[in-house]
Amino acid sequence: MSIGDYIRNSQIWKSIFRHPAPRDRRNRVVVMLTNVFLHLHPVSVRKSGIELSFTWCMGGITFFLFLVETVTGVLLMFYYRPTLEHAYNDILSLRDVTTLGILRELHRWGAHAMVITIWLHMYRVFLTGSYKPPREFNWGVGVILLVLTLLLSFTGYLLPWDQLAIWAITVGSNMARATPFLGNEGPGAKALVIGGVELIHSGSDARFLLLGARFVGEATLLRFYVLHCVALPLAAALLIAVHFWRIRKDGGISGAL
Amino acid sequence: MDHSHGVPGAVQVGIGLLYLVATLMNIGFALYQNQVTKDKLQGMIWNFVAAVFGIHAVAYLAQSGWPIFPWLEQFINWIMGPTVYFVLACLAFGKFIIFRKHFTTPHVAWAWLMFALWFSGQAMTNPNFKEIITKPDNVPIVLLVFSVGFLTWLAMRKAVINDERIARGEPPMEKLGEDKVLVWPDLVYTELIAMIICTVILIVWAIVLKAPLEQPASSAKIPNPSKAPWYFLGLQEMLVYYDPWMAGVVLPTFIVKGLIALPYIDFNLKGNGYYTFKERAFAVTTFLFGFIVLWCVLIVLGTFLRGPNWNFFGPFELWDPHKNVPLNNINLSDYFWLMGFGEAIEGKHWLIREAPGLMVVFVYLVVLPPIIAKTVMRTFFIRMGFVRFMLLVTLIQFMACLPIKMVLRWVFNLKYIVFIPEYFFNI
DSSP, X not given: OOHHHHHHTSHHHHHHHSSOOTTSHXXXXXXXXXXXXXXXXXXXXXXXXXXXXXXXXXXXXXXXXXXXXXXHHHHHHHHOOOSTTTHHHHHHHHHHTSTTTHHHHHHHHHHHHHHHHHHHHXXXXXXXXXXXXXXXHHHHHXXXXXXHHHHHHHHHHHTTOBHHHHHHHHHHHHGGGGSTTTSTTSTTGGGOEXXXXXXXXXXXXXXXXXXXXXXXXHHHHHHHHHIIIIIHHHHHHHHHHHHHHHHHHTTSSOOOO | OOOTTOOOHHXXXXXXXXXXXXXXXXXXXXXXXXXXXXXXXXXXXHHHHHHHHHHHHHHHHTTOOOOOOHHHHHHHHHHOOHHHHHHHHHHHHHHHHHTHHHHXXXXXXXXXXXXXXXXXXXXXXXXXXXXXXXXXXXXXXXXXXXXXXXXXXHHHHHHHHHXXXXXXXXXXXXXXXXXXXXXXXXXXXXXXXXXXXXXXXXXXXXXXXXXXXXXXXXXXXXXXSOOOOGGXXXXXXXXXXSOHIIIIIIHHHHHHHHHHHHHHHOOOOSSSSXXXXXXXXXXXXXXXXXXXXXXXXXXXXXXXXXXXXGXXXXXXXXXXXXXXXXXXXXXXXXXXXXXXXXXXXXXXXXHHHTHHHHHXXXXXXXXXXXXXXXXXXXXXXXXHOHHHHHHHHHHHHHHHHHHHHHHHHHHHOBOOSSEEGGGTEXX
């Protein structure tokens, strides 16, 4: 008996995988059904559906990058404190002092790549008409995931707390004060007056909600940090689960009928 | 910039490597033409191109490369402006859609790719161009440009082939691989390989390119230009033509809403699960125009061609913060009252002052859709029903907002159609 067979026949191996190695047809089916990660897939797929020139693999790569961002992000959280006192210096020491400071590069380039791959995934899904019935709803879930990806990237952009960060967020968040009715410089906001008291001013409008202050400052840093590390990833993870489950339920990767 | 000092050594090595890759690519393509398609003429052409790239590669790697031709540099800088750039992009897009069969032929597409590579290398010899392109946060955009270009070619190529098959009464190519394969091993191994390749690319990228870190944040020192993250620069470019409430809130909201609504508007059941153009000509053209021209092309414009004070700079121009661009834009109300009737607009109530502009907007949003339903898009209206059709027309109108305002700005120097600063209501 070879070592490989010895391991595969051990009690530990069997307790984890519950069936022999996927070498014959039966076990290749069973492996997809008994593994929580693999069961996101169907058991079998159309041959034309998994050709690289058809799918471009962009959705899968986007999900992979999401995992990369999660792992590197958790590690970065060990080294980073979202306060005006520490934020910039923590990034500096990540660059200059910390072993494996390359984590930050992995996280940043992974994020940029994820923005591109999710666009390209949407592009492919559109061009193959894969949003058509019965996949209309899942396309909508995907659009929300796209928005979440952009928001994740946008909130993360502030965290290094350098000139690039603060001014990019200032430019971006300035839009919020022009929200119709809800921003203090938005059309219609001046009409929301009760008894001579303005409801919408720079201390109560949509931009204030986003920044936690009248300008990008410490409150904003904390807000963006919590959104970036907790709220948005959780929302994305939830929708990713729905997205994947619906791919299977809606008939797998699309193909010519 | 002064070119007498030549191109820096490290840049020469980079360009030399780029041309070396291009040389190898062309040798491979010539081999493909000789062996697979048995087209001897094409084989000869691409071997010749490989030789040309080889000479370039040797010259630059030996530190004796030349800077980009000054006349080319100056001509491009001179001719480029927001108008020329955007109009050229639209024309190129239209040409690609109409002559898609020609442009997706492998050797034609290859020729364009080779031209792009050659030009990229030449452009990198210009210090101004190089400085902007190689900013670490701008590198992804180069990636975006090449990947969108390649994948658009790939999708269109497949669409053209499928359209020809469908015209002959054959099923699309995707239909041929109907038989099922097991996910283990056929798909999970593909995924594993994709993950490994991505990991390698990401690690190399992370080692080669440091993440940017500028001076610590200071609310006193405002950088010029102040730019949003690169993926929002298409939206920031819209600020040239619309106020923040339109460019930053209403139009982005419509993009998201429009995308979600898209499957419910598109009543065409053909083209589900395979690449095709002819069966979905309207949908594909509209989407491609939105994604490529109004999104990607504007991101490139906002990143590479907008400098201090959001002024336009040619790709080889120095970003001079003192560049003076006269702004003499005029509101529609000025045109109407001042030039039309010779009346002063001061002292008029805003409702009367802006009545012409409000009328224009009313006609555009309310009167136009039924007219379209009765005339040019009559068949759409009949097949889609009232709600779907109105949704479609509204979304297209909001999408068309931007090009319409661009043209009005370029032709008539029009600033605002409606200008009611009292209520921050400017269109």
